[in-house]
Amino acid sequence: MGYFSRFAVPHPSPAIYASMIAIAVTVFLIIAGITYFKKWIYLWDGWITTVDHKKIGIMYLISALLMLFRGGVDALMMRAQLAVPDNKLLDSQHYNEVFSTHGVIMVLFMAMPYIMGLMNFVVPLQIGARDVAFPRLNAVSFWLFFMGAMLFNLSFVIGGSPDAGWSSYFPLAGNEFSPHVGTNYYMISIQIAGIGTLMTGINFLTTILKMRAPGMTLMRMPMFTWASLTTCIIIIFAFPVLTIALLMGTMDRLFATKFFTITDGGMDMLWANLFWVWGHPEVYILILPAFGLFSEIIPTFSRRNIYGYTSMVASMVLISFYSFLVWTHHFFTMGQTAYVNSIFSITTMIIAIPTGIKIFNWLFTMWRGRIRFTVPMLYCLAFIPLFTIGGVTGVMLAMSAADYQYHNTMFLVAHFHNVIIPGVVFAVLGASTYYWPKMFGFVLNEKIGKLAFWFLVIGFCLAFFPMYITGLDGQARRMYTYSEDTGFGPWNMVATIGAVCMAISFVLIVYMIYYSIRNAKKEAVSDPWDARNLEWATHTPVPEYNFAIIPQVNSREAFWDAKYKGHPLFKGDYEKIHMPNNSGVPFLMSLFFFALGFGLVFSMWYLAICGLIGVFICMAHRSFEQDHGRYISVEEIKETEAKYGGTHK
Amino acid sequence: MKVDHSQPLEYSTEQNRLNILGFWIFLGAEIMLFGTLFTCYFTLVNRTSDGPIGAEIFEITPVLMETFLLLTSSFVIGLGIHAMRLGNKKAMQAFFILTLLLGIGFLAFEITEFITYYEEGATLQTSAFTSILFTTLGTHGAHVSLGLFWGLFIILQVRKRGITPVTANKSFIFSLYWHFLDVVWIFIFTFIYMKGLTQL
Numbered sequence: 001m002g003y004f005s006r007f008a009v010p011h012p013s014p015a016i017y018a019s020m021i022a023i024a025v026t027v028f029l030i031i032a033g034i035t036y037f038k039k040w041i042y043l044w045d046g047w048i049t050t051v052d053h054k055k056i057g058i059m060y061l062i063s064a065l066l067m068l069f070r071g072g073v074d075a076l077m078m079r080a081q082l083a084v085p086d087n088k089l090l091d092s093q094h095y096n097e098v099f100s101t102h103g104v105i106m107v108l109f110m111a112m113p114y115i116m117g118l119m120n121f122v123v124p125l126q127i128g129a130r131d132v133a134f135p136r137l138n139a140v141s142f143w144l145f146f147m148g149a150m151l152f153n154l155s156f157v158i159g160g161s162p163d164a165g166w167s168s169y170f171p172l173a174g175n176e177f178s179p180h181v182g183t184n185y186y187m188i189s190i191q192i193a194g195i196g197t198l199m200t201g202i203n204f205l206t207t208i209l210k211m212r213a214p215g216m217t218l219m220r221m222p223m224f225t226w227a228s229l230t231t232c233i234i235i236i237f238a239f240p241v242l243t244i245a246l247l248m249g250t251m252d253r254l255f256a257t258k259f260f261t262i263t264d265g266g267m268d269m270l271w272a273n274l275f276w277v278w279g280h281p282e283v284y285i286l287i288l289p290a291f292g293l294f295s296e297i298i299p300t301f302s303r304r305n306i307y308g309y310t311s312m313v314a315s316m317v318l319i320s321f322y323s324f325l326v327w328t329h330h331f332f333t334m335g336q337t338a339y340v341n342s343i344f345s346i347t348t349m350i351i352a353i354p355t356g357i358k359i360f361n362w363l364f365t366m367w368r369g370r371i372r373f374t375v376p377m378l379y380c381l382a383f384i385p386l387f388t389i390g391g392v393t394g395v396m397l398a399m400s401a402a403d404y405q406y407h408n409t410m411f412l413v414a415h416f417h418n419v420i421i422p423g424v425v426f427a428v429l430g431a432s433t434y435y436w437p438k439m440f441g442f443v444l445n446e447k448i449g450k451l452a453f454w455f456l457v458i459g460f461c462l463a464f465f466p467m468y469i470t471g472l473d474g475q476a477r478r479m480y481t482y483s484e485d486t487g488f489g490p491w492n493m494v495a496t497i498g499a500v501c502m503a504i505s506f507v508l509i510v511y512m513i514y515y516s517i518r519n520a521k522k523e524a525v526s527d528p529w530d531a532r533n534l535e536w537a538t539h540t541p542v543p544e545y546n547f548a549i550i551p552q553v554n555s556r557e558a559f560w561d562a563k564y565k566g567h568p569l570f571k572g573d574y575e576k577i578h579m580p581n582n583s584g585v586p587f588l589m590s591l592f593f594f595a596l597g598f599g600l601v602f603s604m605w606y607l608a609i610c611g612l613i614g615v616f617i618c619m620a621h622r623s624f625e626q627d628h629g630r631y632i633s634v635e636e637i638k639e640t641e642a643k644y645g646g647t648h649k
Numbered sequence: 650m651k652v653d654h655s656q657p658l659e660y661s662t663e664q665n666r667l668n669i670l671g672f673w674i675f676l677g678a679e680i681m682l683f684g685t686l687f688t689c690y691f692t693l694v695n696r697t698s699d700g701p702i703g704a705e706i707f708e709i710t711p712v713l714m715e716t717f718l719l720l721t722s723s724f725v726i727g728l729g730i731h732a733m734r735l736g737n738k739k740a741m742q743a744f745f746i747l748t749l750l751l752g753i754g755f756l757a758f759e760i761t762e763f764i765t766y767y768e769e770g771a772t773l774q775t776s777a778f779t780s781i782l783f784t785t786l787g788t789h790g791a792h793v794s795l796g797l798f799w800g801l802f803i804i805l806q807v808r809k810r811g812i813t814p815v816t817a818n819k820s821f822i823f824s825l826y827w828h829f830l831d832v833v834w835i836f837i838f839t840f841i842y843m844k845g846l847t848q849l
């Protein structure tokens with residue numbers, strides 16, 4: 001019993017036991033289902049071992065949606081607890097765990113993979129490439145993210161969840177104040193997923209720099225590709241900082257080092273600094289690709305080219321640079337001098353300038369455009385005003401003297417949800433609707449999509465605008481309850497109603513997918529929106545080699561100009577195409593990483609060492625393996641292309 | 650695979666060029682990684698609590714030996730790459746083996762150095778200073794150890810498969826890695842040891 005008691009959840013409740021049973025039943029049903037329908041081989045050959053960027057992208061999206069559900073349940077629990085004063089639904093410990101996992105899951109295991117998934121699917125198509133620079137590494141990235149997410153979610157039923165917030169400040173996150181394994185899960189699962197993200201950054205930067213179609217100069221790249229490029233650069237500079245911070249945090253917890261302790265010279269503020277040196281760029285890692293997606297959708301549905309291309313690019317580059325110079329604004333109240341605070345106040349406000357430029361460019365793109373109010377476009381239209389409010393409240397927070405009033409209140413919570421939901425979530429939902437036909441060959445139902453959109457927008461406003469008010473009145477964030485006479489009650493009830501609307505919207509989205517799978521016309525249209533960039537120049541569904549002939553680019557909107565100005569895109573004849581082979585090793589390696597992580601969380605050293613050795617064996621195997629890929633012959637290409645009715649020329 | 654003969658072997662295919670660029674970008678991330686460690690080191694260096702300060706535990710002889718061994722190995726691997734470009738497989742292998750032997754020598758000195766620290770009572774847990782000292786040195790040492798295995802694999806592959814576009818590419822990338830570790834060591838030598846020794 002002694003050995004297994006370490007796996008016990010420290011604060012069990014009926015809800016947790018119920019979830020344990022639910023998880024066990026679901027896992028059993030999935031396994032039974034796959035076996036019954038004889039899908040194991042299909043899964044293994046078609047998905048688990050794949051190195052195809054399109055399939056990897058789709059796997060990211062599916063995982064992200066699952067995590068959105070998990071994080072959303074956390075959110076509903078928090079809102080249920082706060083709906084009325086002096087509520088007893090959750091105790092303080094549970095509330096702590098719920099807001100901690102909510103934050104981590106939404107930022108690292110929902111928003112990040114959602115963005116990564118769209119990048120995976122879209123970027124190679126947009127630049128006219130056949131795959132990414134390192135397809136095998138791409139699979140490794142995905143599986144590391146996936147196992148990191150699984151490990152993190154396991155904490156809920158085995159050993160207990162982290163409870164020190166998504167920012168996990170020390171000394172609270174140290175052994176003394178967080179004795180159970182929850183924070184170990186935090187440190188290690190984010191580490192595993194983070195390594196995957198870093199590899200994605202390197203992979204896509206190389207891809208974008210080196211694999212663009214002939215004629216696509218840097219200043220002819222589509223906006224989303226530009227956004228991805230700047231994002232990759234931020235990832236490459238920011239994630240190593242997180243790697244080190246998590247390493248030091250892990251060592252403090254597992255090996256009693258003295259980095260962030262209060263005794264023996266440790267320095268808790270070092271964690272706060274490292275965390276935000278990564279953390280602020282991280283929010284821009286999320287928002288820049290989202291900006292890129294809006295810049296794809298808005299021109300398409302306005303029938304206008306993007307206004308101010310050069311200034312769009314310049315502002316993204318500036319944002320990625322400034323994003324490293326503002327981290328202190330997250331702890332203005334934590335002891336720097338007024339001089340230091342002022343500097344960071346100013347740098348923070350400066351970031352709002354390039355962001356504002358982008359807002360105006362989108363508006364000018366729509367100006368005199370012929371706007372079609374499709375679901376993706378609705379998300380863009382809602383984004384602009386709502387995000388602007390979020391940005392303005394950001395500038396309010398950026399005034400360091402005033403921040404003493406706002407900091408760690410619901411006002412701050414309202415700010416960052418106000419930028420992340422209309423910014424990132426609207427972008428990825430809009431973009432999923434936009435790219436859905438390219439991925440799956442049919443258009444999602446507009447009616448249900450619009451209904452879901454309205455529920456989301458109204459739900460969002462109801463859920464978060466009241467927090468600005470209660471925050472200014474002093475309602476602290478991360479507090480599990482408040483008393484009646486604070487007067488926060490009614491506003492919190494409104495916020496909870498808003499959260500329910502957002503949940504309904506999520507249900508509608510799932511229903512929309514289900515409904516469309518059953519009812520949509522499955523005619524494979526390759527360009528359903530009359531769009532402008534190369535990703536729409538291929539067939540639908542996209543053949544594994546993407547383009548039978550690599551396109552020739554000689555303008556910023558090559559596909560548009562091919563359609564309407566008669567520029568030929570695909571010149572020359574078919575040639576045999578080199579493709580990478582599938583491999584099960586990335587998946588296997590991620591399993592070893594999982595074992596390593598699980599072993600570390602519970603200080604089960606034998607398991608950890610076995611996992612580590614397994615990881616090394618996979619790397620050694622990769623070194624010795626001779627894998628020259630395979631060729632798709634000209635006959636095969638001709639056959640495939642004929643099935644699609646020929647290459648568009 | 651199209652082979653471009655006007656380029657050195659390690660750059661001769663498209664995938665090779667991608668690999669080299671990708672690795673340079675990876676080294677960029679590594680610079681951030683060690684940069685963060687150094688920043689933390691500078692932040693924590695004076696937080697010694699009851700433990701020793703650098704000058705009390707650092708010894709110049711092993712550090713000079715380590716520096717000598719690692720710098721030499723970096724030079725030798727350069728010779729190895731030169732031999733590879735000349736197509737001299739034997740010389741290349743010899744230089745690579747010598748590189749790894751020097752690397753092993755480096756690690757041996759580093760490990761004895763760590764043992765001495767422990768004997769003198771400076772352990773990983775003593776103070777914030779010793780924690781960051783061991784972590785920074787250890788991260789570099791772990792990179793060297795990993796490099797030993799990687800280098801060994803490459804030697805075995807060159808032996809079996811000869812100098813091909815693939816093995817040449819791998820060897821070249823490995824040499825980048827090895828030089829990089831050398832650069833990091835120069836920073837460690839200067840800013841940890843030299844600065845630490847002159848602290849008194």
Ligand code: HEM
Pocket residue numbers: 167283284286287329330331348349351352355390391392393394395397398399403406407408412415416419420423424
């Ligand atoms: C106009 C641009 C922006 C400005 C001036 C700004 C400013 C700030 C400031 C000063 C804080 C710290 C407030 C405090 O802790 O008291 C903050 C927090 C935050 N911001 Fe922003 N922000 C901006 C845009 C964004 C964007 C685009 C995102 C994400 C996509 C974002 C996400 C966050 C998050 C997640 C936090 C809080 C983290 C936490 O404490 O848990 N912000 N922002």
Ligand SMILES: [Cu+2]
Pocket residue numbers: 279280283326327329330
């Ligand atoms: Cu920030």
